Amino acid sequence: MRMRIRTSKPQAGPHPPRGRVSGWLPVRWRRYALLGLGIPLIVLAIFLGYYYVVFSRMIDARIHGDMQRTDPRVFARPFELRRGQAVTPRQLDARLNDLGYAHRARAESPGEFTIGRDTLVLIPRDGDRKGRVVRVVFVNRRAKGSEPGIIERIELPPSKETVQRVVLDAPLITALITSGREKRRDVPLQLIPARMIQAVLAIEDRRFYDHAGVDPIGTIGALLTNIRGNKPYLVGGSTLTQQIVKNTFLTPEKTIRRKLLEQFMAVILERRLNKDQILELYLNDVALGQRGSFAIHGVAEAARLFFAKDITNVSLSEAATIAGVIQSPSRLSPFNNPERAKERRNVVLRAMVDEGRISADAAERASREPLQIVARALEAEAPYFVDYISQELQERYRSAGSVDVYTTLDLHLQRIAQDAMREGLTRVDELLARRRRRHAQAALVAIDPRTGEVLAMVGGRSYNQSQYNRAASARRQPGSVFKPFVYLAAFEQAAADGRTDVTPATVVWDEPTAFAFNQQTWNPTNYEGEYDGPITLRRALALSRNVATIKVAEAAGYDHVASLWKRVGAGTPPRPYPSIALGVFEATPVEIASAYTLFANGGTIKSLRAIARLTGGGRDLPIQTPAPKTIARSDTTFLVTNMMRSVLNEGTGAGARAAGFALDAAGKSGTTNDLRDAWFVGFTPELLTVVWVGLDDNQPLGLSGTQAALPIWTGQHAARATRTAGAAQADAGDHAGRRRPGQRRGGHEDRFRPPDPEYRAWQRAHSRRTPGRNHAARPRSAGNLHGAHAGGQGPQHHGHRCGAGGTRHADAVAVSDRAGIHQGARGAQHDARTLPRRRTYRHGHRKDDGGRSVGGTPADRCRAPRVL
Secondary structure, eight states, rough: OOOOOOOOOOOOOOOTTTTTTGSSOHHHHHHHHHHHHHHHHHHHHHHHHHHHHHHHHHHHHHHHSSSSEEEEEESSSSSSEEEEEEOOOOHHHHHHHTTTTTEOOOOOTTTEEEEHHHHHHEOOSSSSSTOEEEEEOOOOOTTTTTOBBEEEEETTTTTEEEEEEEEEEOOOOEEEEEEEEEEOOOOOOSSOOOHHHHHHHHHHHHHTTTTOOHHHHHHHHHHHHHHHSSSSSSOOOOOOOHHHHHHHTTOOOOOOOHHHHHHHHHHHHHHHSSSHHHHHHHHHHOOEEEEEEEEEESSSHEEEEEEEEOOGOOHHHHHHHHHEEEEETTTTOTTOHHHHHHHHHHHHHHHHHHHSSSOOOHHEEEEEESSOOOOTTHHOOHHHHHHHOOOOOOOOOOOGGGGGEEEOOHHHHHHHHHHHHHHHHHHHHHHHHTTTTOOOEEEEEEEETTTTEEEEOOSSTTTOOOOOOOHOOOOOOOGGGHHHHHHHHHHHHHTTTTOOOOOTOOOOEEEEEEEETTTEOOOOOGGGGGOOEEEEEEHHTTTTOOHHHHHHHHHHHHHHHHHHHHHTTTTTTTSSGGGGGGGGSSSSSHHHHHHHHHHHHTTTEOOBEEEEEEEEETEOOOOOOOOEOOOOOHHHHHHHHHHHHHHHHSSSTTTHHTTTSSSSSSSEEEEEEGOEEEEEEEEEEEEEEEEEEETTTTTOOOOHHHHOOOOOOOHHHHHHHHHHHHHHHHHTTTHHHOOOOTTTTTBGGGGGGOOOHHHHHHHTTTTTTBTTEEEEEOOOOOOOOOSSSSSSOOEEEEEEETTTTTEEOSSSSHHHHHTTTEEETTTOOOOOOGGOOOOEEEGGEEETTSOOOOOOOHHTTOOSBBBB
């Protein structure tokens, strides 16, 4: 029997509560929901973890200086204080600023100094008196109301010990980023004054020490400000930490993604560094505008370029100006928009008052101060020289890595060169304005001829306007500055042939002449059409006579002249044509400077060098230094060097004497065809300077080397001579009304020679008797030449020495006296172009246009040894 099993529906239980999801979703849907939420969270965690690690490594690299480290840091030669140095306390204040020394009411720590009435006390950070108190005492005998200008003695308290000199730190010129043209100088937070820190925090991030990298209050406030439109610009609300992240690690794009990354990295950065470390990083890295082709980074660099001050010495007004520029460096630049910068500075001052950082009275006083910007601060950092160094590092030291470069630059001489260039170009502009021509450019290279060290370099009139370094890159025809090498080739060839009749007293006929070469005829002329007839080689070089020089080159052999310059190795190799005598080839001022070291070193060329020492990884790196090259004999080189002294004493460079330059020196002016380029090269035993003036498009300048280049050379060397003269005064304990050391009685200021033994040795070397070749005639008066009377010893007539065979040493001493080229205290000095026009006469006599005899009679009593 079948049984029917009856099943019944289960009774429905009570419904689960509505708020419980488990009753709503099946198990599998709950799983989907968990996966849907969990996977994004896991991905986000991985994403955040990955970027946390990546950003942490980037931050650590930046912290430890491995990311975009400043490479290289470029230093000038160490600064020295010397007894007898011509410097005022104000000038010394500026130089200590260059070293980063802090001006304090009382010097207590290394790197601090204080200034009294006639004294300056400092504690060196480095050098031979590191950490010791040094007291500099200035000469207190001065005119009423003027500053003392000479260091009388240097003391080492508390003892009464005195020293002759103190070597301080090597001043940091600049620091460059390898990946871009940026300038910054990192300084520790402890050296940044409190007013600078307070100004930045008051205007950029008031709650810096209270937030964790992102400031919600500031963000909301900025959002509301932008919505209301209270400001003419959008307010970002970023913290200092966010600004570091944006400027260092991210792009400046304005997107939500970039903003989120910025905030995330800011939080990471706050976990990796403490607040002081972040603030130091910000103050050293913040962008503060552009100067020339360089981007300015950091408040320390801004203080240097805005005010020519070390950051430790900025005033409240200056600190507020720098802080105000941060918001918009281009719009608020004190160089381009001084009024806007001043308004923003006052906004910063009011914010500091609101924050309780300063008093209202202090803010009011600071707001009334004028905005004093140093427009040439960038130029004072030798930017052309820094570019020259950077190029040399890239070409010769590519494997050196991150290095510190200690250069040969004399920062004080560099500033003298800048001032001389600026003043000289102002005069050139005035001359060109009359002719409606454009502004000229110029270049200057100053070296120590004994070592080849580059002491100063100026590559143009303004680095802000043009970064092209004309000193190292502009190839121009040297013109007449090449002529000394023509005479050197003539003396070398005569010595090689065993002849003794070619000397500075040799006579050459200076008259219109046609030169034939390669079936061509060339008719060169002298400057302004002046011809002298019979003229000595010395006089021809002094007055830069073209025809006479070409005849000298012809007698020596054009191929020998070209061979000599090829051995020098400067510029483009010239061809052995008659035009070689006038420098018709191309060379840079740097190459000309290197070539002229030959004359200061007795025939040996010293290659130029701008790097004294390289350090990297805590050790010195090897430096490639080319060996000196001997090009000519010492005796023949001596003759040409002695002849070049006549250029300054009676020739085309006599304007330097008229301007007050009294040191013994030699040189040569140069002017190329159509007055296209103007040159002057001159040197003393310790300083050789090349000056070029011209137009960038190679159009005629319209000025000679004497008009355009000589004043710049004179300005630099006269300023350097002033410092040397100051040392001489201090050594002699100079008093008012007393005769200076080396000065002749009777007040002949131009005869003053400082007692530097190197100068006296150089003078003796270039004025001594060399048997069989030359004899120095001691000047009988201030108007006589300083140069030697060349030629062998022979009979004398009426007190005038004659060479072998009865030849007088025809160096035109009497001619110079009678021609009016006087260099005595009366100052009746004249440029060679202002002399009466010469004309040829019979029996060797010379007369001016008025018919007066010009020194011909004494010379007629001797026969010329050779006429070219």
